[in-house]
Amino acid sequence: MLLDYIRLDWDLPILPQLPNGFKSAAILFHPFIQMPNGWEKSKRENPYQNI
Structure with missing residues (x-):
């Protein structure tokens, strides 16, 4: 079974992706x-942002 990875665009917020x-x-x-x-x-x- 293959894993279905999510590729993120690091220039955009994570949640909407x-x-x-x-x-x-x-x-x-x-x-x-x-x-x-x-x-x-x-x-x-x-x-709300943590750094």
């Missing part, structure tokens, strides 16, 4: 992923 019925979404990074320099100083676009 998912199949109908999803009410929330999250991306879990590999624990050893390297974040870009300066990411700690990023500003939130809205109060």
Whole structure:
């Protein structure tokens, strides 16, 4: 059996790209992923966004 992967466009919000019925979404990074320099100083676009 093959898995049906969803390919996301990283320039668009995640939730609208998912199949109908999803009410929330999250991306879990590999624990050893390297974040870009300066990411700690990023500003939130809205109060619900976590950085």
